[in-house]
Amino acid sequence: MTLLDYSSSASVATDGHVEARFGDRTTRLHPQWLREQSTEPGQIEATNRQRLFTPLDVESGLVAVDAELDGDALTVAFSDGHRCRLSVAVLMQRLGWIADPEAPPTPIAWEPGAAPFPTVSWPAIAGGLDEPAVAAATVDFLSNFARHGFVIIRDTPTTGGTVAEVGNHIGYVAGNNFGWVFDVRNEPQPTDLAYTAIGLKPHTDQPYRKVQPGLQLLHCLANEAEGGDSVLVDGLAATEAMRRERPDLHETLATIEVDFRYDIGTDVAIDRRPVVQLDSAGRFHQLRFNTKLDFPVPADGADLDAWYAGRRWLAAWMDDPTHQAAFRLGRGDLIFMDNHRVLHARTAFDPTSGHRHLQGCYIEHDGPDTRYRLAVRHVAGAH
Amino acid sequence: MTLLDYSSSASVATDGHVEARFGDRTTRLHPQWLREQSTEPGQIEATNRQRLFTPLDVESGLVAVDAELDGDALTVAFSDGHRCRLSVAVLMQRLGWIADPEAPPTPIAWEPGAAPFPTVSWPAIAGGLDEPAVAAATVDFLSNFARHGFVIIRDTPTTGGTVAEVGNHIGYVAGNNFGWVFDVRNEPQPTDLAYTAIGLKPHTDQPYRKVQPGLQLLHCLANEAEGGDSVLVDGLAATEAMRRERPDLHETLATIEVDFRYDIGTDVAIDRRPVVQLDSAGRFHQLRFNTKLDFPVPADGADLDAWYAGRRWLAAWMDDPTHQAAFRLGRGDLIFMDNHRVLHARTAFDPTSGHRHLQGCYIEHDGPDTRYRLAVRHVAGAH
Numbered sequence: 001m002t003l004l005d006y007s008s009s010a011s012v013a014t015d016g017h018v019e020a021r022f023g024d025r026t027t028r029l030h031p032q033w034l035r036e037q038s039t040e041p042g043q044i045e046a047t048n049r050q051r052l053f054t055p056l057d058v059e060s061g062l063v064a065v066d067a068e069l070d071g072d073a074l075t076v077a078f079s080d081g082h083r084c085r086l087s088v089a090v091l092m093q094r095l096g097w098i099a100d101p102e103a104p105p106t107p108i109a110w111e112p113g114a115a116p117f118p119t120v121s122w123p124a125i126a127g128g129l130d131e132p133a134v135a136a137a138t139v140d141f142l143s144n145f146a147r148h149g150f151v152i153i154r155d156t157p158t159t160g161g162t163v164a165e166v167g168n169h170i171g172y173v174a175g176n177n178f179g180w181v182f183d184v185r186n187e188p189q190p191t192d193l194a195y196t197a198i199g200l201k202p203h204t205d206q207p208y209r210k211v212q213p214g215l216q217l218l219h220c221l222a223n224e225a226e227g228g229d230s231v232l233v234d235g236l237a238a239t240e241a242m243r244r245e246r247p248d249l250h251e252t253l254a255t256i257e258v259d260f261r262y263d264i265g266t267d268v269a270i271d272r273r274p275v276v277q278l279d280s281a282g283r284f285h286q287l288r289f290n291t292k293l294d295f296p297v298p299a300d301g302a303d304l305d306a307w308y309a310g311r312r313w314l315a316a317w318m319d320d321p322t323h324q325a326a327f328r329l330g331r332g333d334l335i336f337m338d339n340h341r342v343l344h345a346r347t348a349f350d351p352t353s354g355h356r357h358l359q360g361c362y363i364e365h366d367g368p369d370t371r372y373r374l375a376v377r378h379v380a381g382a383h
Numbered sequence: 384m385t386l387l388d389y390s391s392s393a394s395v396a397t398d399g400h401v402e403a404r405f406g407d408r409t410t411r412l413h414p415q416w417l418r419e420q421s422t423e424p425g426q427i428e429a430t431n432r433q434r435l436f437t438p439l440d441v442e443s444g445l446v447a448v449d450a451e452l453d454g455d456a457l458t459v460a461f462s463d464g465h466r467c468r469l470s471v472a473v474l475m476q477r478l479g480w481i482a483d484p485e486a487p488p489t490p491i492a493w494e495p496g497a498a499p500f501p502t503v504s505w506p507a508i509a510g511g512l513d514e515p516a517v518a519a520a521t522v523d524f525l526s527n528f529a530r531h532g533f534v535i536i537r538d539t540p541t542t543g544g545t546v547a548e549v550g551n552h553i554g555y556v557a558g559n560n561f562g563w564v565f566d567v568r569n570e571p572q573p574t575d576l577a578y579t580a581i582g583l584k585p586h587t588d589q590p591y592r593k594v595q596p597g598l599q600l601l602h603c604l605a606n607e608a609e610g611g612d613s614v615l616v617d618g619l620a621a622t623e624a625m626r627r628e629r630p631d632l633h634e635t636l637a638t639i640e641v642d643f644r645y646d647i648g649t650d651v652a653i654d655r656r657p658v659v660q661l662d663s664a665g666r667f668h669q670l671r672f673n674t675k676l677d678f679p680v681p682a683d684g685a686d687l688d689a690w691y692a693g694r695r696w697l698a699a700w701m702d703d704p705t706h707q708a709a710f711r712l713g714r715g716d717l718i719f720m721d722n723h724r725v726l727h728a729r730t731a732f733d734p735t736s737g738h739r740h741l742q743g744c745y746i747e748h749d750g751p752d753t754r755y756r757l758a759v760r761h762v763a764g765a766h
Binding site (some may be wrong): 027029030032033036037045047049050051052054055056060094095096102121130168171172173174175176177179180188189191192193195196198201209210211214257259262263264265266267268269270271280291293295296297298299305308309311313314315319363364365366368369370373374 | 410411412413415416419420429430431432433434435437438439443477478479485516550553555556557558559560562563572573574575576578579581584591592597640642645647648649650651652653654663674675676678679680681682687688691692694695698699702746747748749752753756757
């Protein structure tokens with residue numbers, strides 16, 4: 001990789017920063033920031049590559065005393081006597097000038113009337129990443145997942161507990177108040193409305209937990225009853241549509257806090273958050289939408305008219321078939337979905353007409369993020 | 384409970400809200416908010432108490448048509464024909480007028496020179512909450528935990544895997560990139576600096592995960608080496624001290640984003656957040672402090688001088704023995720700590736002088752929150 005051309009340069013400014021020109025852009029690099037990028041022997045541990053010196057080991061007035069470009073590296077000497085070679089490609093990534101090649105793709109809101117329907121066959125991704133075909137299929141699988149917020153995994157074993165095997169292949173199954181693996185079927189004493197035969201509107205799971213489960217896996221063991229069809233809706237598309245058409249309601253749903261309450265007497269979990277959470281740049285971050293257990297906090301000045309109008313707006317948007325991916329799960333199909341973004345629903349079913357039995361579990365976002373990055377490394381031949 | 388006196392009242396305003404006076408305070412209650420508090424038959428499922436009607440089932444112009452006080456209840460009739468009785472005590476809790484009696488206590492920052500040292504004996508809390516002594520001990524244990532951010536659990540079994548038993552008693556063990564239960568001892572190929580014999584400065588674990596592990600359990604199986612003493616520091620006290628003494632640095636650490644990178648080649652996890660996270664009211668929410676793998680993002684305008692000064696300020700504060708709880712773990716002791724608040728450290732140890740072996744795992748905040756609430760219910764005789 002050649003990132004540097006004849007006009008590239010590096011020098012030390014009078015304040016001890018490094019002034020660098022890489023390609024057509026210039027930057028001032030902080031001396032301690034550069035010092036802590038060092039991977040020279042003794043600076044980081046050899047296996048885990050973690051920094052061996054602490055903030056108090058670095059002199060507070062540390063400056064760079066020399067800087068020069070050398071091939072595709074920047075060499076810097078510091079006032080504490082240390083000297084290190086730093087990859088310009090890595091520095092440019094960390095400056096945000098070039099994209100992190102291992103970062104999963106950016107989410108894309110679904111288009112109305114054109115819900116994506118990404119699928120993958122489990123045997124294609126079930127192996128280790130040292131198999132080139134598995135690494136390539138994993139990159140495709142998790143790219144689709146990052147873009148669309150879900151993928152249907154086909155051809156999984158139809159034995160109980162498979163959902164945890166798949167979950168632990170992609171990440172680590174996280175416990176919750178229903179245990180690690182939960183059975184979704186019609187039950188006489190249902191500890192959740194999911195464990196009945198009634199229809200469920202689009203919702204995210206467990207907004208009442210301080211850590212709303214990140215990713216859900218739902219595995220179909222039997223789907224022989226009449227009804228019980230599946231629906232997915234894109235919460236990113238829904239909230240972005242609301243932001244365009246009703247910015248006032250979007251603002252309200254992102255502001256007013258809501259008590260999400262799961263309380264069956266013998267078990268209870270409560271969390272207080274807004275329905276829509278944005279990141280520090282104001283972009284969509286997370287949706288908590290579950291209208292069977294949400295109670296907006298009637299704080300002074302909270303405009304509940306607007307909040308109820310906003311929730312209704314979202315519920316109606318999600319109820320529109322042109323915004324839905326509707327399908328029927330077969331035995332061995334598994335829905336893998338981002339519970340912070342994609343909502344799931346089902347139609348009512350008749351439990352006397354046949355057996356319906358799903359198993360579910362949750363993993364966190366780190367799982368597929370790590371696996372995607374490692375798969376990209378394998379495809380790139382780094383291993 | 385008598386919450387109402389002769390001056391209490393309820394009536395319907397012209398806009399269909401309910402105007403109520405409970406004791407000495409008045410409020411206007413939104414009709415749909417009241418409608419969704421209904422627990423009358425058919426409104427919620429009998430076992431799980433989840434709402435059976437959806438936002439689109441409620442007429443958008445719903446109003447209250449009648450309201451009256453009746454004993455300790457408010458009875459409301461609505462324009463859709465529904466009528467319900469609502470507990471005034473519950474309404475006052477949801478209005479925030481009286482505290483939720485099941486909510487864990489508020490955190491208290493440790494005083495310099497007077498670190499708390501709450502302990503509990505495992506047999507006292509190991510049983511079911513239907514044993515009154517266990518319920519009472521659990522309330523004490525988890526009150527201490529909520530206030531101080533840690534408790535030392537004594538007298539646990541000294542067998543491997545105990546840490547997961549304790550974790551699953553309080554919550555649900557969550558997987559992470561080191562598995563479910565990880566062994567902390569000196570290793571030849573350490574996948575983390577914890578798995579060496581070197582000293583570790585106060586840190587929170589795994590800030591590089593999108594969900595930083597909530598609570599850590601560290602269980603001592605052997606501690607016979609020279610060195611290897613334990614230190615805990617209160618991140619709440621540290622950041623509040625910084626906010627008082629150096630509000631500029633506090634602001635910087637709460638603003639500038641940091642790439643926390645765990646990357647050993649064969650495993651990688653990266654997250655980008657500020658060191659200090661505040662809640663929507665500006666209060667301390669969460670700390671990510673781990674100076675062996677933090678790289679502030681050198682965005683345009685980011686004042687890295689201030690960021691490094693702030694990190695140094697915190698590191699120095701935490702290094703001050705008057706801010707530390709210092710102790711030595713014995714076999715069967717277990718540190719239960721809030722990884723979003725309390726930092727842990729250890730002194731270096733000499734692995735040739737004796738064996739040192741801890742096991743750790745993580746659970747989430749919901750675990751102790753739920754268990755505290757259920758214990759309070761048992762103590763109150765609700766079960």
